[in-house]
Amino acid sequence: MLIYVVFLMIFVGVTAALYQVYEIHYNINVGNDKKLSKADKSHLQALSDQAKTATQAHARSDFDQAAADALGPNLDRDIALKAFAEEEKGVYAIPLLRRKARLRFNGDSCVNKSSANKSSTNISSVKVRHLPFWKTTLPRINIRAALITLVILNCFWVQLLAAMSVYTLGYPVSTPWLAWLNDPMAVMLMIYAFIVTSLLISTFDRYMHDLYQLGKLFKKKAV
Numbered sequence: 001m002l003i004y005v006v007f008l009m010i011f012v013g014v015t016a017a018l019y020q021v022y023e024i025h026y027n028i029n030v031g032n033d034k035k036l037s038k039a040d041k042s043h044l045q046a047l048s049d050q051a052k053t054a055t056q057a058h059a060r061s062d063f064d065q066a067a068a069d070a071l072g073p074n075l076d077r078d079i080a081l082k083a084f085a086e087e088e089k090g091v092y093a094i095p096l097l098r099r100k101a102r103l104r105f106n107g108d109s110c111v112n113k114s115s116a117n118k119s120s121t122n123i124s125s126v127k128v129r130h131l132p133f134w135k136t137t138l139p140r141i142n143i144r145a146a147l148i149t150l151v152i153l154n155c156f157w158v159q160l161l162a163a164m165s166v167y168t169l170g171y172p173v174s175t176p177w178l179a180w181l182n183d184p185m186a187v188m189l190m191i192y193a194f195i196v197t198s199l200l201i202s203t204f205d206r207y208m209h210d211l212y213q214l215g216k217l218f219k220k221k222a223v
Contacts, residue, residue, distance in 0.1 A: 006184045006185055007165070007184060009188050010162050010184065010188050010191060011162070013162070013192055013195055014158055014159055014162045014191070016195050017155040017191075017195055017198065018155060020154075020155065020195070020199065020202060021151060021155050023202065024148055024151050024202050024205065027205070027206060028144070028148070030090065033089070033090075033094050035098060035206070036094065036098060040097045040098070043097060044084075044089060044093060044097055046070075047063070047066055047067060047070060048089060048093060051085040052085065054085075055081070055085050060077070060081075063077075063081060063084075067081075067084075070097070071096070071097075079217060079218065083217055091213060092213055095209075095213045095217075098210055099128075099207075099210050099211060102128050102129050103126060103129075103214070104126070104127040104128070104129050104135060105125060105127075126138055126215075138215035138218065139208060139212045140212075140215060142209070144208070144209050144212075147202075147204065148205070150198075150201050151201055151202060154195075154198040155194075157194055158191050158195065161181075161187050161190055161191050161194075162187075162191065164181050164187065168181050168182045
């Protein structure tokens with residue numbers, strides 16, 4: 001009976017691995033706001049609407065106030081307007097809302113200096129607080145392609161292992177260092193190790209790509 005449960009879990013693992021490839025593809029092509037809080041989703045819609053009004057009617061006061069409420073009273077309003085005026089919300093707006101708590105400007109959290117010094121904000125002056133003891137500048141290199149490749153490779157290995165779990169029922173592997181392929185339980189554990197690895201890679205990809213997009217945003221503002 002246990003062997004049937006193991007093969008069922010292997011099948012579930014293959015499905016999960018294929019879904020991970022789909023999910024990372026979705027994250028690339030769609031402005032994914034599922035990791036935003038309800039409050040930030042509300043801010044996203046409100047700021048996007050007000051940014052359009054601000055750029056079309058030159059009415060900045062409402063947008064500036066909404067940006068101050070959502071992102072902090074000292075945030076550079078030009079940066080906020082640039083982010084939320086984009087048609088694609090996933091380009092700058094969603095990353096800004098999702099990572100705003102980690103941004104540091106000259107030692108201050110999620111803010112710039114006073115409005116008189118807003119022009120001094122640039123990509124090199126912005127820090128990211130990854131951990132309490134670890135801060136870096138915003139990334140300048142996009143590593144998304146490499147991370148996506150790793151997820152796809154993991155999916156390939158999952159499918160290969162699943163196929164081997166069936167193949168070895170009739171044709172056991174005789175090579176000593178591959179003998180574990182004859183044990184469906186060991187194969188299942190390896191499959192789920194790849195799935196967990198892909199999950200960590202996908203999370204890291206979303207995090208780093210958000211920071212990379214914010215780097216592009218501040219670089220454009222500085223130009």
